[in-house]
Amino acid sequence: MSFKTDIFPLIASRAVKRVQLAAVEAGFVHNNLVLLADKDHLDALDALLAPGEATFLRQAAAHDVSSFSFPRAEGVLFVRILKSEKDPYIALEDARLAGNELLGELRRYKIETLGIQNLCAENRVLAFAEGLALGSYQFLKYFTKASEKALQEIRISADSASPADITEANALLEAVFLTRDLVNEPHSHFNSIQLGDAVALAAKEYGFEAEIMGKEKIEALKMGGLLAVNRASQIPPRFCVLEWNPKGAKNSKPVVLVGKGVVYDTGGLSIKPSEAMDYMKCDMAGAATVIGALAVAAKTNLPVHIIGLIPVTDNKIGENALAPGDIITMGSGKTVEVVNTDAEGRIILADALHYAKKYEPSLAFDIATLTGSAVRALGTQAICYMGTAPKGVKNNLEESGFATYERLVELPLWKEFGDELKSNIADFKNLGSSNAGMITAGKFLENFVDYPWLHLDIAGPAFLRNANGYRTKDGTGVGVRLLYNFLKKQYLQ
Ligand code: BES
Ligand code: ZN
Ligand code: ZN
Helix, strand or coil: CCCCCCCCCCHHHHCCCCCCCECCCCCCCCEEEEHHHHHHHHHHHHHHHHHHHHHHHHHHHCCCCCCEEEECCEEEEEEEECCCCCHHHHHHHHHHHHHHHHHHHHHHCCCCCEEEECCCCCCHHHHHHHHHHCCCCCCCCCCCCCCCCCEEEEEECCCCCCCCHHHHHHHHHHHHHHHHHHHCCCCHHHHHHHHHHHHHHHHHHHEEEEEEEHHHHHHCCCCHHHHHHCCCCCCCCEEEEEEEEECCCCCCEEEEEEEEEEEEECCCCCCCCHHHCCCCHHHHHHHHHHHHHHHHHHHCCCCCEEEEEEEEEEECCCCCCCCCCCEEECCCCCECCCCCCCCCCHHHHHHHHHHHHHHHHCCEEEEEEECCHHHHHHHCCEEEECCCHHHHHHHHHHHHHHHHCCCCCCCCCCCHHCCCCCCCCEEEECCCCCCCCCHHHHHHHCCCCCEEEEEEEECCCCCECCCCCCCCECCCCCCCCHHHHHHHHHHHC
């Protein structure tokens, strides 16, 4: 078996030019979209349409038709009428979805630049542009043929969104695209070493600090969990420490973000069946989210001190593999009976969460594609979360979940669930019963924290077999928009 470790895939994928938003003075480009808040505002269109067109549009709108295209000599004029919706978060999401739905037509007309004119659509123009941009994402790196023309620029008139809002939206889009790129990289081109390199490169590109620890340092730190999962691998583990510590940070003690960085999860000796393994390159999605969160924080100069911690390894089989029944000693000194080697995420996260204690975090998150039971419980629409952080923090997080439509559902960390992790030979087992596996995973992690903590199990929404709205197929970048929105809400408002 040989692995290339020298090539660095991130550079090539980042060279792909992805869509950006641009602030422009009011004034039309060739292809334009006019966005209306609802069908009560059709008068605003009269200046743009021929009388016959205006009559036709009124008649159709009366029958709830909400999308129109008028191809003209100079370009296409698109009209979209948004739904009336009382819930502000659903209204924003409807706008994102409407943006995404425009893509088919833009592709048909091979449109690369679109102007958006906001006619009484309030704050929904940015959401519309966001959905359009997120939906336009493609991962084309491994095609040998050059790609077709695609949307490159969305020009938004200055009366619709401030230049500062547009700069911020671009930073966020770029971070989501980076996270998706990292998740979409196949393991053949993205092993543990390369994930460490990607962190170092992102740090340089975005302006945060990073330390990439190799096996010797990990051994010196006695991270017995990370080393045990890595035991059968040809590729050494990494432990990455990312830091964004701006002048004037609003928090005196950092927020810590821990991301599961399993670059490929075969299950180990408790091997996965093929249909559960073929997409397991996604098992570093938590790590990719942490990288994206640090990237957007640095890019927007967010005044919040953030530490990212990423334990990185694959979970392979081999002569020396960790075996079910083995007992390992964790970084914290606690012993764990490894009942199932496929429950590896909690083992490496526990070492990272223990390491986080030295920062005395004001709040720590771990973000992980941790359990199949999270997927079975809530599907791909929600993040299962649980933790010891105060109620106010949880409320803010849930609200950010609705605002970004990366929604979360809390599950209980009742003591009784922890009883399932009692071992008769070590401090804990790494596996509970076949029920409520996402909670017993959370209970396992709870043993390694002594600070306000939230565990986000993103196994459902992180990676989609089929596109869903503007959430493109495969890596979705879930968590980046959520965490950015939350950090602003929690520390800046
Ligand atoms: N990486 C998986 C969880 C996962 C499932 C991620 C689906 C993404 C999509 C994790 O390491 C795992 O294998 N969990 C097992 C644990 C089980 C053996 C207790 C699971 O949940 O099936
Ligand atoms: Zn696993
Ligand atoms: Zn895993």
